[in-house]
Amino acid sequence: MAFKFQLNPNIKFDYNQKFLAQADANEPTLIVHQQSVKRWYTLNTQKQLVPLPNKLIQLPLHRDDCRILDFGDHYVGHLALDLSAHGAHMDAPLTLKFQFAEVPAELALDSANYTGWLSRSWIAEEVFHIDSLPTSLRLPRRYSFRYVKITVIDTSPKWQVLLTNPIVTATSAVDEENLPRPTSKDPELREIERVSTKTLAECMQNVFEDGPKRDQRLWLGDLHLQALANYATFNHPDLVKRCLYLFAGMPTTRGLISANIFTHGRPAPDDTFLFDYSLFFISCLKDYVDQTHDRATGLTLYPIAQRQLDLALTYVDHNGKLQLPESWPAFIDWGDIYDKTTAAQGVLISVLRDFLVLTTSLKLPTSTIYQASLERTTRYAQTTLFDADQGLFTSGPKHEFNLYSQVWMALAKVLPSKQTTKLMQKAYRSYFPVTGIATPYMYHFIVTALLESGLRTEGRRLLKTYWGGMIAQHADTFWEAYKPEDSNYSPYGNPLINSYCHAWACTPAYLIKKYQL
């Protein structure tokens, strides 16, 4: 896991109230859906889920009894249920433990064993004491789940508790009861489209959240991909507009856009800065203008986009070599085993292209600086980073060959089209089956690089094996982290904290439609 917490207490932010007002004006009205329970389970002595016969659902529960509610699909919302005491008068409080799970495997884990580096506070469980029954309990916090395990910590020997009418009040910025239909004719791909559309819908809340289970935050890297999937499905551009204004409304005093925004309560930027994420503001704005032809927004936010590029270019030397400071690392992917220098150069070249397209589509004059920068950075890649003998790009001081570099150089179109095809063919021979990469985020760029380079069969196959691999494991929504070679992988040392509905995994709906797979 390469993600390092950044602490930048001395960095100050500028708040552009006009932009933030625009963000407010585009706040969505959430669509509410009431979902009752589909199936009841209990656990057998081996702690496996066992369906509960109908007649047992009506039975009151004793100390240590548990019920697992299955709402049939993934939801983001509030759980409510009715509780009543059966037997003698309630002579002690009722104590119930609720454990929310996006996938059944989470239910088997004991949170007491969690020692991971991410906050334990994200573990989706609650314990409630209830002093008076009957009552309708509405849990005050929003959770992201399909399953809820309810354990009776205790009643008393004199009475038991009956759980009835569990219901989820689920929300989304889009109508989840009428999800857009898949476009592919291939049943496997249709299923992947369906799940990716559901994933996106679940993450579309007050903003594009990265994951409704954890963080629940607007990250630029996720937004970039969510927006593309959104255009291909719900086409709800106002939510993209809102998010662009949130990022643009709270840059640092130097004009740098934060990697993510806190949106609980008053919006606030995180003091975390990622090179590629800042630059993707440009790509995201370009895609937005492409999609909506909303030239006014494009023109208003263009200076903010330009500022990201200008800041990036200060780290490019006269040879066209990008050398990033430690304070502004490139994310590329969570993995930390591969060098990212060349991939970061590829991101910069790719975004330079996006910026020039944006400038043109807004009918603005193109400064020669950016064209020159594109040429210089591209030339550096061609002449210095490309190893003609190997047919691959090297990365970093140790001239490492890795998949990140080939993918981003292909996406940056550094080489002529036919050579890019050869590059990705070589990459395919060298690095497939892919190992050591755990994020659908990076897999999205690998698949895109294959498809853009004409390796349609390989791109389609990877999409099927990777996202299809999650479906084979009964994914209702796509995951934050998935390593085909290690299906229990958690970047946090414990799957309890994994987000199993994660925005950056939602792109197949976009890829399948765009490339007509």
Next chain:
Amino acid sequence: MAFKFQLNPNIKFDYNQKFLAQADANEPTLIVHQQSVKRWYTLNTQKQLVPLPNKLIQLPLHRDDCRILDFGDHYVGHLALDLSAHGAHMDAPLTLKFQFAEVPAELALDSANYTGWLSRSWIAEEVFHIDSLPTSLRLPRRYSFRYVKITVIDTSPKWQVLLTNPIVTATSAVDEENLPRPTSKDPELREIERVSTKTLAECMQNVFEDGPKRDQRLWLGDLHLQALANYATFNHPDLVKRCLYLFAGMPTTRGLISANIFTHGRPAPDDTFLFDYSLFFISCLKDYVDQTHDRATGLTLYPIAQRQLDLALTYVDHNGKLQLPESWPAFIDWGDIYDKTTAAQGVLISVLRDFLVLTTSLKLPTSTIYQASLERTTRYAQTTLFDADQGLFTSGPKHEFNLYSQVWMALAKVLPSKQTTKLMQKAYRSYFPVTGIATPYMYHFIVTALLESGLRTEGRRLLKTYWGGMIAQHADTFWEAYKPEDSNYSPYGNPLINSYCHAWACTPAYLIKKYQL
């Protein structure tokens, strides 16, 4: 532990709305006291309490840090405190665990190990997730405590939490800031009086609770003793009146008074019936009339008192032998190692005397039935239960000699005064130091029997060693259970559930004043 849960689902209750309205009319206005924290502690590596230097109180806390708040004395109320995040923007929820303790020993125990028979729901702990800081957190449930351990389950690596302004909003039906002063000249006894007065004050809430930590319920056995201590200290007879009306207002359809009343929400009788507790309604009404000369209440409730006696007398045979059904056991004490048959007979005789006194003081005609019953039950005790050779009473089919029997026969004044003195002298030689008895409730009757029999020195000594023994263990209030020979004793298999402020332990203030110790 002899206490068995009773389940009587088929028993129906009569609700006397006039009586319940009288109970309502005498509901006390609780007096509120705001108490700020007196001392801050943390735990050292050996999990011992270590005072926290002032400058450390101001430091924000990380994952697994803990603070122990000491409010300087026992309180019953709601905890509130201010919470703020320090460091970067809050990027995860805050999770705090609160553990409330009446005595420090509770803080060292892990609730996960509790396997006792009483409901785990009584374990005084809460876990809260807080999504937004700063905030003022007011815990919604009332707790009974002097100490609160707050453990930071987690913040995140980017920020810490600062706890400030912890405050208890404490309640009592009496003014705890002006407790009645002790009456004894003996410093040890004065301290015992002080602690017993505090114990009573803490249990005087909306009703006389048995213990504010657990049950929080109106039990007749406790009320009987609390009322006596109350007359000797706060003299708040309206609360006794309220409680008498609550019991009288909800008997079974046969007219039997329940052992206790639930008073959270709408009052309701428990379906638990104890012979001695039902009868103590009579003694409690007699004491109330003695104290207040409120003849109107006495006359109104007299038929209810009489009904308890009439029901009891149905279990007395023509020889004067009481033989109780399983459905109406005598409590006497929690212990289950000694036979209680003779003690129950002693309770009946004692209460018969109280009933006759009550009848006289209300200037009602005395039915010859009760006088005859008194004579018959007394004669049975004298002739059949008393073993002249041993100078002690036997109990049960196995002719067991035990302390319960001697105490209750002494209190029932079955023998002439001098012989009662001899009886208690013999009991003293036979059963002291007392072992196998864990309740201050039974110890109250032992001390009373000694004092009533003229064994003033022995009574005073027992009062000092027993209640003083709890003070030697730093009791701020007297306990539900205390065995001098086993100071870690818990009737529940775990002291986490023990009530360390328990009404039935509050009688020294009464005993010391009444007997001018």
